[in-house]
Amino acid sequence: MSQSYDRGLVEDFGRWREFSAGMWAWVFHKFTGWVLVGYLFTHIAVLSTAISAAGQTQAIAAENDVYTTVITALESLLVVRILEVGLLAVAVFHILNGCRLLLVDLGIGLDSQDKSFYASLVLTGAIVVASVPTFLAGVFG
Amino acid sequence: MSTHVPETETETDTEAETEVEHSEPLAPAQEERMRKKAEARADREERARQEAAERATGDDDTVHLKVFRFDPEVEGKQEPRFDDFHVPYEKGMTVLDALIYARDTFDSSLTFRHSCRQAICGSDALFINGRQRLGCKTQLSDLDQPVRVEPLPHAEVEKDLVVDMDHFYDQMEAVEPYFDADELPDGELDEQRQTRENREKVKMSTRCIWCGACMSSCNIAAGNNEYLGPAAINKAYRFAMDEREGTERKQHRLNILEQENGVWRCQTQFSCTEVCPKDIPLTEHIQELKREAVKSNLKFW
Numbered sequence: 001m002s003q004s005y006d007r008g009l010v011e012d013f014g015r016w017r018e019f020s021a022g023m024w025a026w027v028f029h030k031f032t033g034w035v036l037v038g039y040l041f042t043h044i045a046v047l048s049t050a051i052s053a054a055g056q057t058q059a060i061a062a063e064n065d066v067y068t069t070v071i072t073a074l075e076s077l078l079v080v081r082i083l084e085v086g087l088l089a090v091a092v093f094h095i096l097n098g099c100r101l102l103l104v105d106l107g108i109g110l111d112s113q114d115k116s117f118y119a120s121l122v123l124t125g126a127i128v129v130a131s132v133p134t135f136l137a138g139v140f141g
Numbered sequence: 142m143s144t145h146v147p148e149t150e151t152e153t154d155t156e157a158e159t160e161v162e163h164s165e166p167l168a169p170a171q172e173e174r175m176r177k178k179a180e181a182r183a184d185r186e187e188r189a190r191q192e193a194a195e196r197a198t199g200d201d202d203t204v205h206l207k208v209f210r211f212d213p214e215v216e217g218k219q220e221p222r223f224d225d226f227h228v229p230y231e232k233g234m235t236v237l238d239a240l241i242y243a244r245d246t247f248d249s250s251l252t253f254r255h256s257c258r259q260a261i262c263g264s265d266a267l268f269i270n271g272r273q274r275l276g277c278k279t280q281l282s283d284l285d286q287p288v289r290v291e292p293l294p295h296a297e298v299e300k301d302l303v304v305d306m307d308h309f310y311d312q313m314e315a316v317e318p319y320f321d322a323d324e325l326p327d328g329e330l331d332e333q334r335q336t337r338e339n340r341e342k343v344k345m346s347t348r349c350i351w352c353g354a355c356m357s358s359c360n361i362a363a364g365n366n367e368y369l370g371p372a373a374i375n376k377a378y379r380f381a382m383d384e385r386e387g388t389e390r391k392q393h394r395l396n397i398l399e400q401e402n403g404v405w406r407c408q409t410q411f412s413c414t415e416v417c418p419k420d421i422p423l424t425e426h427i428q429e430l431k432r433e434a435v436k437s438n439l440k441f442w
Contacts, residue, residue, distance in 0.1 A: 018271040022411025
């Protein structure tokens with residue numbers, strides 16, 4: 001019996017130039033999915049400061065309760081503002097590609113799956129660019 | 142020793158094949174593919190014209206092949222390497238033609254599978270310039286040089302370009318790839334007729350030549366040896382969608398397919414559909430079987 005030689009995986013990222021549209025869509029969908037799961041934990045952590053702030057009517061009126069101070073502190077950081085743009089990009093792509101996958105599951109337009117992937121990329125880009133003024137308002141002022 | 146005479150082997154079959162298919166009414170998908178092929182053909186002709194012009198000026202027209210070499214039985218060849226071959230180019234030469242020329246002229250130990258040389262036997266699926274293609278169906282004029290020829294990824298290499306296909310064949314057998322009707326017609330000589338519509342439905346899936354290109358391109362099959370893979374699922378589709386087999390048999394087929402490593406492993410990367418040399422819409426078939434599997438398990442309507 002002759003021994004065989006294992007040449008490693010084709011999916012190595014060193015070969016990313018050979019990936020096709022469907023493969024890229026899959027890679028991006030996985031990546032954005034994990035980012036969103038990660039964000040969920042941060043989201044819950046920040047929102048949970050509202051529990052201790054609840055009921056402190058005076059503090060809320062004076063805008064110095066825990067929740068408000070945490071949010072204002074975070075929003076004053078440039079990194080957080082930029083990360084928010086990134087989060088929007090990730091979420092929008094995941095939503096649009098999710099719709100694309102829904103169509104694929106229903107067997108609709110499987111021949112233009114590459115076009116719908118490019119469309120979701122372009123649309124994501126457009127929405128993200130349009131959101132920049134809102135997210136970065138007052139940062140550089 | 143090979144009996145092939147390289148000078149007489151110009152591959153015209155692939156072009157003839159696509160022309161014949163124009164006579165039938167085409168699905169939009171098929172039309173799209175045909176259009177792409179026509180474009181590729183125009184492109185090829187353009188290149189051929191350029192090459193002819195080049196040949197008129199200079200006469201050293203060779204193709205540079207880089208071929209994967211590995212031989213576990215010879216001590217000096219156990220370390221995989223790439224060998225360079227410079228093969229004289231002829232109009233219409235395919236990658237397989239060039240390999241045959243290299244073997245017959247330069248190195249008789251160069252090993253690869255091939256048989257019919259017209260994209261029917263499915264023996265010569267290779268990894269050419271980073272993509273699974275049939276050697277006999279790939280024109281050298283379509284490729285950038287140097288042309289890298291490697292054995293199929295995700296399969297064990299036996300020697301040079303030859304890979305172990307046993308696992309692929311096992312997966313193909315696992316879906317019971319044979320016609321088996323619930324009821325046979327009464328008369329011994331009665332035919333089992335299929336409607337035209339039904340034939341049209343399974344038409345593309347019948348074209349599989351068991352070359353293994355899809356299985357090799359599939360990311361999921363690479364990481365999970367138990368996944369049936371696109372080719373086997375397509376084979377199952379061909380019979381599950383055949384109306385002559387009857388509901389009992391179809392249910393049995395779906396029971397095989399809806400298991401953990403059946404259709405549900407597919408994550409619609411479309412890699413198999415991209416590389417299939419017979420243009421079978423594999424992902425479409427897998428998705429349809431997923432829907433069938435769901436439908437057969439929903440009991441409330």
